[in-house]
Amino acid sequence: MGARPDHLTLLDLVRGHARDRGDHAAVVVVPEAGERRTLTYAELDARAAALAADLVARHEPGDRALVLYSATESFVVALVGCFAAGLVPVPSPLPGGQAYQRERVRGMLADCDAAAVLVDPTAAAETQEWARPLRRADGRPVAVTVLDAATATATSTTDAVAAPTRHDHRPAPQDAAFLQYTSGSTSRPKGVVVTHANVLHHHDAFTTALGLTPDDVFCSWLPGYHDFGLVGMLLVPLGLGATAVMVSSTSFLKRPVRWLSAMTQTRATVTASPNFGYDQCTRRVRDDQLADLDLSRLRWALNGAEPVDAAVLEAFTRRFEPVGFRGSAHGPGYGLAEATLTATYPDRSRPLVVTVDDAALRDGRLVVLDEESGLSAVPGEQVVPVAPDAGPQDAAADAGAGLGTARTGTRLVCCGVPHGVELRLVDERGETVPDGTVGEVWLRGGAVASGYWGASGAEATAETFGATAADGTGPWLRTGDLGALHDGQLVVTGRIKELLLVAGRNLYPYDLERELRALHAGAEGRPGAVFEAEGLPGALCAVQEFRPTPGARESGGDELDDAVRRMASHLASVSGAAVHDVVLVRPGQVPRTTSGKIQRGRARDLLGRGDLAELHSLRASRGRARTDHAGTRP
Amino acid sequence: MTSPRPDSFDDLVLRHVAAALGVEPGAVDPAADLTGLGLGSVQVLALLGDLEDALGVDLDPETVADNPTPRALAEHLRSVVDVPGTAA
Numbered sequence: 001m002g003a004r005p006d007h008l009t010l011l012d013l014v015r016g017h018a019r020d021r022g023d024h025a026a027v028v029v030v031p032e033a034g035e036r037r038t039l040t041y042a043e044l045d046a047r048a049a050a051l052a053a054d055l056v057a058r059h060e061p062g063d064r065a066l067v068l069y070s071a072t073e074s075f076v077v078a079l080v081g082c083f084a085a086g087l088v089p090v091p092s093p094l095p096g097g098q099a100y101q102r103e104r105v106r107g108m109l110a111d112c113d114a115a116a117v118l119v120d121p122t123a124a125a126e127t128q129e130w131a132r133p134l135r136r137a138d139g140r141p142v143a144v145t146v147l148d149a150a151t152a153t154a155t156s157t158t159d160a161v162a163a164p165t166r167h168d169h170r171p172a173p174q175d176a177a178f179l180q181y182t183s184g185s186t187s188r189p190k191g192v193v194v195t196h197a198n199v200l201h202h203h204d205a206f207t208t209a210l211g212l213t214p215d216d217v218f219c220s221w222l223p224g225y226h227d228f229g230l231v232g233m234l235l236v237p238l239g240l241g242a243t244a245v246m247v248s249s250t251s252f253l254k255r256p257v258r259w260l261s262a263m264t265q266t267r268a269t270v271t272a273s274p275n276f277g278y279d280q281c282t283r284r285v286r287d288d289q290l291a292d293l294d295l296s297r298l299r300w301a302l303n304g305a306e307p308v309d310a311a312v313l314e315a316f317t318r319r320f321e322p323v324g325f326r327g328s329a330h331g332p333g334y335g336l337a338e339a340t341l342t343a344t345y346p347d348r349s350r351p352l353v354v355t356v357d358d359a360a361l362r363d364g365r366l367v368v369l370d371e372e373s374g375l376s377a378v379p380g381e382q383v384v385p386v387a388p389d390a391g392p393q394d395a396a397a398d399a400g401a402g403l404g405t406a407r408t409g410t411r412l413v414c415c416g417v418p419h420g421v422e423l424r425l426v427d428e429r430g431e432t433v434p435d436g437t438v439g440e441v442w443l444r445g446g447a448v449a450s451g452y453w454g455a456s457g458a459e460a461t462a463e464t465f466g467a468t469a470a471d472g473t474g475p476w477l478r479t480g481d482l483g484a485l486h487d488g489q490l491v492v493t494g495r496i497k498e499l500l501l502v503a504g505r506n507l508y509p510y511d512l513e514r515e516l517r518a519l520h521a522g523a524e525g526r527p528g529a530v531f532e533a534e535g536l537p538g539a540l541c542a543v544q545e546f547r548p549t550p551g552a553r554e555s556g557g558d559e560l561d562d563a564v565r566r567m568a569s570h571l572a573s574v575s576g577a578a579v580h581d582v583v584l585v586r587p588g589q590v591p592r593t594t595s596g597k598i599q600r601g602r603a604r605d606l607l608g609r610g611d612l613a614e615l616h617s618l619r620a621s622r623g624r625a626r627t628d629h630a631g632t633r634p
Numbered sequence: 635m636t637s638p639r640p641d642s643f644d645d646l647v648l649r650h651v652a653a654a655l656g657v658e659p660g661a662v663d664p665a666a667d668l669t670g671l672g673l674g675s676v677q678v679l680a681l682l683g684d685l686e687d688a689l690g691v692d693l694d695p696e697t698v699a700d701n702p703t704p705r706a707l708a709e710h711l712r713s714v715v716d717v718p719g720t721a722a
Contacts, residue, residue: 033692250695254683284680550653587654588677 009171009196010203010239011083017241018045021214026238027073028245030262032254039073041241044080051081051147052169055116058143061086061169063115064179065145066108068094068127069224070120071248074147076234078118079224083177083196086169090114090179090191091225093594094123095130102130108181109134109142112191112453116143173197179453180227180337190460191453192337201446202231202340203239205420209345210300210331212240212270217297219245219268221252221259221277226595228305231341232272256280257289260320264294272302275309276596278316279525285319296324300331304342306596307492307510308332308413310353327374334415334490338464338477340447343423344490346416354486355409358574362507364438366484366491369409410511414489421445425485430470438484438493442467442476482508500532500540509600512542512571519570520563522546527590529603530571533580540571543603546584546615560584560616568618581607582618589613643708643715650684651704664705668698689715 017024022042029037039047055065067078067089075091082089090112095102109117113136119127124146134142171177177199179191206212218237222229224246237244245266252259260281263271278301303313317327328348335342346352351371360367424432425439433439451461468474483492494508512530517523528544544567548559568579589612591599606612614620644664651668652659654677668678682693685707691714701710 250679253679254686550658 004200004204007173008200009083009173010177010199010235011080011171011196013200013239013241014041014048014080015045017041017214017238021241024214024241025243027076028243028266029071029073030245030247030251030258030266031071032248032251032258036265037073039076044073044077047077048080048084051077051145052084054145055081055085055087056169059085059087059115062088062176064088064090064112065116065118066090066092066105066112066114068092068105068117068119068123070094070122071223071246071251072120072122073246074120075224075246076238076244078147079178079234080238082118083171084169086171086175087116088112088176088179089118090181091230092181093223093225094119095127106134108191111181111456112179113137114142115140116145118145118147121146121148171196173200178230180230180449181225182337190457192449193451193453194337194340194449198340198447198449199231199235200239201420202342203236205447206232206236206342206345207240209347209417209419210270210302212236212242214241216240216242216270216299217245217266217268218242218270218272219247219259219263219266220272221247221249222272223249226305227335227337227341228272228274232302252277253280255284257285257293260285260293260295263298264292267297269297270300270302271298272300272304274305274596275303275307275312278303279309279312282312282315282319283525290320290323293320293323295320296326298325298329300346301325301329302346303330303332304335304415308415309514310411310413313352313413332413332415334441334481334483334492336479336481338449338479339421339443340449342419343421343441343443343447344416344418347489350417350487350489351414353411353413354491355411356491358408358410361410361438361493361511366436366438366486366493368436368486412491412493414486414491415483416490417488418443418490420447423490424469424476425483426469430468432469432471433484435485438482440496441479441481441483441490441492442469443479444474444476448477500530507574509598512540512574513544513598515570515574516542516544516567519566520546522548522559522563523567523584526587527592527598529590529598529600531600531604534604534608536578536580539578539580541580541604541607542567542571542582543590543607543612544582544584545587545590547587548615561621564616564618564621579618583607583612584615584617586613586615643711644705646688647685647704647708647711650681650688654681662704664708665703667702668704668707685711691715 018041023040025038026041026044027039065082065087067075069075069091079089090108092105092108095105115136117127117131128144131142131144136142173196175196176193177196178194180194181191218233220229220233222233224230224234234244245262245268247259247262313330317325331346333342333346334344351373353372354368355370357367357369421443422445424442426442427433427439451457451465465475465477467476467478469476480496481492482494482496483490494510500507500509509530513528516528517526523544523546526545528542530540530542533539533541546563564582564584567582571579591602591606593599648659648662648664652662678698679695682697686693689711697710698707701707
């Protein structure tokens, strides 16, 4: 790949595949019902060219076009059509039925001053109605273009259609390829400007690091407006000349088995999902559904976009090894939209999981007690040293039982080695920290984007993309993520903003949350949030989703009492901090971003306003009980 | 596929909603919004998937936006499921 001329873009690669392997499937759509549909590279190129001709006739080069995501081939045609027309596609969810969803899409459209909205025919009517009152910054209406699969041409709401002659636009490497809006848990959405040069630089790193070929088949349920879905599961296969299989996220969330069935039917070799997707499969795929599955061709089950949990990887392997899944396919990585997608890639020659000393980690040091290279599917075979507190039973038994004094370990999943970027871990002065010391992840290189879109993003661009290291080098991308290097691999330990500084210790909410949900069957696998109590620095609050044992209504009060006290006890003994409250809430109450990240600040606000549906709380249990010591063992 | 009696749709919906919320079916208010009861979007889709499996019908993701309470959802299911012996 190194011999590729510098002036090429992803569009040139796609056109090359149309020429050289035009009959090869570029996109396969697996609908919720009915037959699979295939779009070949030749068809993709022809439809994209027709769309580009239409877009060029009515828009200026560099105009932004919101491309609304449906899990259909038209989404991919729209992306490539925009590249070919010199427009900047902005992948977006459909405006949707809920007010907050419409507000979010309207916010993106306004921020990038989009000239056009491209939409699949299946969502045309509601999109046209939604867009009718919208105006650009200069007062012009926003044009809606319906991507018509049947006639392979685009029909637009405005103007006459130009003759579908091929418009031979060639984007330059430094041109924006697309804008990637980030979930932005706390602030308003920011659009990362990803250039064509970024895309190809990332493409080369991604395909080389993972050993991917044009014969690979990628299959994903991730939506195309998410960086993992867009770059990893669509643009990478398109650049390779490989096949991208699309399963709708709705279909997956209704029945996780559909993702696995699609992989079976299309003989997929590469897939990707955040941690929670693998967890959903383990929990919700039924025994009688296993017989039709065959995951033996899967080479990579990539995992990112949220912290990776070793227990989830193990459970997935255990559940699906009988249908051919290999544990060695697990590929946890680290990345962010600001670096196009992936910064560190799995490396099978290095350990997958490390067990690190809890006390040292709280002091910002990674002291590795044990390494595991592969995850065994056989329970009991793995070697777990030094009083682990990861297993539910162990954790329940150990809760409050001297955890403050015993040397305990936490299992962390390694996120691989950097490719295509230079990676440093730095302290607050911008000094590189020694290996094994926790620092902020800084990145630079060809895959690092140029910044956020527009004047509104200028301040955030300077802050995030313009860091200077203590040695004078820069600009560096500050990720806000914390991690340490172990044997060349990045081990992510948390987020700077979510770091809890209590009782003189650094605590990572992820860890406390994982420990709390392992304490009781009713909390197992359910999200929770740990944060500092409002107005009480150094005191912790936990909000944990909880499902009481069905049918245990009589003893329900005792069960809830028991759970909040166990959790409070654990928090108090591990952190050394006061526990202000532990609140058990109904499933679905802990706020998360669309990509599943826990919103701790919002959880704190909701709790403060009394807006959470509480099942029980530590404070309520205190009122009922004789003792009021949070840290007392049950 | 099962062939539920028309009045059993309410029970079916309440049973599934209660399971997702972790409460007894009797504790679910049939007139309350599902989101207000605490169901997140992922759980709503899982609920629709379960109801589809139970009834052999296809349910649009917007079904819950249009029929936000257990009672309205049951009414909707009654209208889309072909119940043997009840056709006019």
